Amino acid sequence: MKxxxxxxxxxxxKRYWYLCLLYVLFSYALTQILVLGSDRIADATDNLFAxxxxxxxxxxxxxxxxxxxxxxxxxxxxxxxxxFSIRMQTDMRNMxxxxxxxxxxxxxxxxxxxxxxxxxxxDMYQIEALFAECIPELLVAFVSIVTVCVYIxxxxxxxxxxxxxxxxxxxxxxxxxxxxxxxxxxxxxxLYDDLENSAYDAIQGILVGKAFNLYELQKKRxxxxxxxxxxxxxxxxxxxxxxxxxxxxxxWIPKLICYLFCLYEAGKGRMSVGAIFAYVMLLDQIARPMxxxxxxxxxxKEYAVSVRRLQExxxxxxxxxxxxxxxxxxxTVIELSHVSFGYSEEKEVLKDISLTVKKGSSVAFVGRSGxxxxxxxxxxxxxYYPQKxxxxxxxxxxxxxxxxxxxxxxxxxxxxxxxxxxxIAQNVAYGRxxxxxxxxxxxxxxANIHDFIMQLPKGYETEVGExxxxxxxxxxxxxxxxxxxxxxxxxxxxDEPTSAVDVETEQGIQEALREISRNRTVITIAHRLNTIExxxxxYVFEDGRIAERKVRANxxx
Ligand code: ADP
Ligand code: MG
Numbered sequence: 429m430k431x432x433x434x435x436x437x438x439x440x441x442k443r444y445w446y447l448c449l450l451y452v453l454f455s456y457a458l459t460q461i462l463v464l465g466s467d468r469i470a471d472a473t474d475n476l477f478a479x480x481x482x483x484x485x486x487x488x489x490x491x492x493x494x495x496x497x498x499x500x501x502x503x504x505x506x507x508x509x510x511x512f513s514i515r516m517q518t519d520m521r522n523m524x525x526x527x528x529x530x531x532x533x534x535x536x537x538x539x540x541x542x543x544x545x546x547x548x549x550x551d552m553y554q555i556e557a558l559f560a561e562c563i564p565e566l567l568v569a570f571v572s573i574v575t576v577c578v579y580i581x582x583x584x585x586x587x588x589x590x591x592x593x594x595x596x597x598x599x600x601x602x603x604x605x606x607x608x609x610x611x612x613x614x615x616x617x618x619l620y621d622d623l624e625n626s627a628y629d630a631i632q633g634i635l636v637g638k639a640f641n642l643y644e645l646q647k648k649r650x651x652x653x654x655x656x657x658x659x660x661x662x663x664x665x666x667x668x669x670x671x672x673x674x675x676x677x678x679x680w681i682p683k684l685i686c687y688l689f690c691l692y693e694a695g696k697g698r699m700s701v702g703a704i705f706a707y708v709m710l711l712d713q714i715a716r717p718m719x720x721x722x723x724x725x726x727x728x729k730e731y732a733v734s735v736r737r738l739q740e741x742x743x744x745x746x747x748x749x750x751x752x753x754x755x756x757x758x759x760t761v762i763e764l765s766h767v768s769f770g771y772s773e774e775k776e777v778l779k780d781i782s783l784t785v786k787k788g789s790s791v792a793f794v795g796r797s798g799x800x801x802x803x804x805x806x807x808x809x810x811x812y813y814p815q816k817x818x819x820x821x822x823x824x825x826x827x828x829x830x831x832x833x834x835x836x837x838x839x840x841x842x843x844x845x846x847x848x849x850x851x852i853a854q855n856v857a858y859g860r861x862x863x864x865x866x867x868x869x870x871x872x873x874x875a876n877i878h879d880f881i882m883q884l885p886k887g888y889e890t891e892v893g894e895x896x897x898x899x900x901x902x903x904x905x906x907x908x909x910x911x912x913x914x915x916x917x918x919x920x921x922x923d924e925p926t927s928a929v930d931v932e933t934e935q936g937i938q939e940a941l942r943e944i945s946r947n948r949t950v951i952t953i954a955h956r957l958n959t960i961e962x963x964x965x966x967y968v969f970e971d972g973r974i975a976e977r978k979v980r981a982n983x984x985x
Pocket of ligand 1: 537771772777796797798799800801802803804969
């Protein structure tokens with residue numbers, strides 16, 4: 429069995445660290461150019477005060493060279509930053525989508541669709557900001573501050589001391605002020621999950637909502653969440669506003685102290701006018717990034733919440749998969765022995781199920797609703813795993829199969845039909861990607877839906893709407909049957925395939941099913957007796973157990 433380690437959200441950093449390094453190098457080069465430029469100005473100013481005439485050419489040529497170099501460095505800096513951020517984002521998004529399709533079905537049972545969408549969109553935006561803005565800015569701040577400090581230190585250690593002494597205290601206060609930010613952000617993201625879930629439910633169930641007058645109830649639920657969001661936002665705003673003020677203080681207090689110190693030093697004759705000039709220009713290179721740090725601390729605390737939430741998705745268990753891609757052979761197709769299963773630990777839904785399905789046979793599951801028939805089919809498709817017992821298919825244990833290879837053997841028509849937005853032709857073609865139009869039509873003819881499709885003004889190109897909203901229940905069901913026909917798999921699982929069609933259409937489909945069942949192994953969950961007539965074997969489900977097994981006299985046994 430493949431046991432792959434869970435990916436980490438920051439894995440793409442291993443691939444793109446060099447872009448980040450390039451960015452730091454370009455930033456360093458740019459700051460050095462600025463330092464050199466101010467050095468030139470300091471010299472020129474001092475020379476001027478000393479009464480020396482300035483030769484314009486001597487002054488300008490190095491400046492133009494520095495400007496050109498500065499332009500090149502700025503270009504490299506911006507280019508490497510944007511490339512880094514876009515590559516990181518793309519890889520992280522691909523990683524999440526790639527993970528999502530592999531996560532076990534149970535996760536989707538407990539995580540609401542709205543919450544998951546919120547994570548994929550909103551939290552992803554947060555992380556984009558982290559890699560596009562926050563991290564690059566912090567790195568640049570670090571590089572500029574160190575470069576400028578080294579320059580100032582070379583000029584005067586006393587000046588360097590005064591320049592940096594205030595910052596640690598101010599940053600410490602800023603960090604304390606933003607202590608609550610992480611907790612507030614975690615609550616905020618959870619509230620938006622709830623809001624998305626409620627909105628999603630209200631939209632999905634819009635007709636039930638209307639029919640049962642649930643508007644007030646739904647609105648109350650959403651209002652309640654929104655009240656909490658407003659409270660949370662107001663708390664957040666206060667913390668961030670305090671932090672903003674802190675940023676300004678970090679920018680101005682040290683600047684002011686430094687100016688005063690410069691004046692003092694100049695008075696003592698330890699600093700020239702040119703040096704003060706250069707220093708003032710450079711100080712901005714420290715004060716600006718330093719002033720931004722309190723805001724960045726707060727942002728990072730918020731982004732960390734999103735990183736954790738997305739990492740939780742990446743940490744989910746993946747579907748089991750072996751490596752076997754076996755040839756379907758042998759007389760026994762499916763074998764369940766003493767299978768027990770529950771969606772949760774509290775309730776066992778299947779209890780000690782044992783059954784064998786022979787090649788080419790037609791098996792029917794019957795029994796009251798809630799008996800566990802659909803659950804058996806979900807286990808056969810590998811959506812859930814038995815907690816006890818064994819599931820073998822074509823003589824190989826389920827765990828030995830590559831999950832994709834196993835699913836190629838099975839075509840499922842599930843009880844809850846799902847159609848993707850798109851045309852009818854596209855929806856049928858999902859049965860077998862790359863199928864020709866003739867094959868699609870052929871499948872639709874067998875599923876008794878071709879004539880209906882041809883009556884539509886746009887025929888096979890008719891859009892089905894979200895979840896197939898523009899079609900009737902029976903039409904959707906027949907399209908999903910056509911999809912399964914097109915897949916042409918050796919095992920066909922039909923979960924109440926004709927529950928939503930009228931008796932006449934049903935007869936047509938039954939005929940088609942009989943036709944397609946000829947060389948296949950078919951398990952049908954039947955809700956009407958006429959389906960059972962064709963069955964070689966019938967299993968009666970009752971409360972998660974097989975209560976009875978009937979074998980047709982001339983059936984396969
Ligand atoms: P049948 O198809 O025979 O009507 P099912 O297999 O759909 O019955 O359901 C069997 C039992 O499992 C029911 O009690 C149902 O409530 C429960 N059940 C079905 N799906 C889920 C799920 N995703 N999570 C939790 N319980 C479920
Ligand atoms: Mg069912």
